[in-house]
Amino acid sequence: MPTMTAAQQREQAKLAYDSFLAECPSRQLLDRLSDKWVALVLAALADEGTMRYSQLARRLAGVSQKMLTQTLRALERDGLVTRTVTPTVPVTVDYDLTPLGASLQVVVRQVKVWAEAHMDDVRSARDAYDARGA
Amino acid sequence: MPTMTAAQQREQAKLAYDSFLAECPSRQLLDRLSDKWVALVLAALADEGTMRYSQLARRLAGVSQKMLTQTLRALERDGLVTRTVTPTVPVTVDYDLTPLGASLQVVVRQVKVWAEAHMDDVRSARDAYDARGA
């Protein structure tokens, strides 16, 4: 199976020079937060509480169902959200933050707070930089 | 310069369907932090203080010079780091955190702290999830 072989080779190569990076647990968490939608899902659930799949899709307008599902699966796997299936006539699925997810959301929210507080500074720095470059 | 045109086109396109998202300043900041290397550069500069290009390249071992340069340019543009060129025999370039960059780093570090504190929980949740799936 050449497909697996190629994938395995990549992982092997990664492990070779990433050994010291892999040791750091924060690295994996940062990668997880890099998933663009993770922070938004966390924020949405923190604001609204329990939400259904379609509610999340609407709240994060712009996300594809593939990405939303993928994000929710990852969060569920990491124990940050719960997924509750209720076998009603059309299936109902509720998502909610776990205590662990809630605690992470508090930290992530601090980043949001920083952004809202300093975005003007960043914006003016950006303008100044662009002015010099032109 | 077609390079700039391409970049501008992307921003234009984004603004078209992201209008309501673009309103939120935290969105742009989150995207910036998604750049995988941003947090690492911030952390490195916070730990070591002033660093030269080659020092950063070694500290973040695994990053390509393309990504490192790109990341540093973005951080400089946003006023988070300073770039100082000293015209010695071989050119010397020093990078350092601005007060703004330092304040952001404090927040980002909290995420790192959370990760180190809860990574065990995440890991066990992950194992449990995988065990169910198998």
Add this chain to the structure above:
DNA sequence: CGGGATCCGCACGGATACTG
């Protein structure tokens, strides 16, 4: 309604070569 499976474009990022 809440997804899984599949196809596919293209932009993201690595490798290489060259410059001041």
Add this chain to the structure above:
DNA sequence: CAGTATCCGTGCGGATCCCG
């Protein structure tokens, strides 16, 4: 030493179709 320019593979993410 500290980049810039170029080429190129691939994996991320959107679109579409289908299922329970």
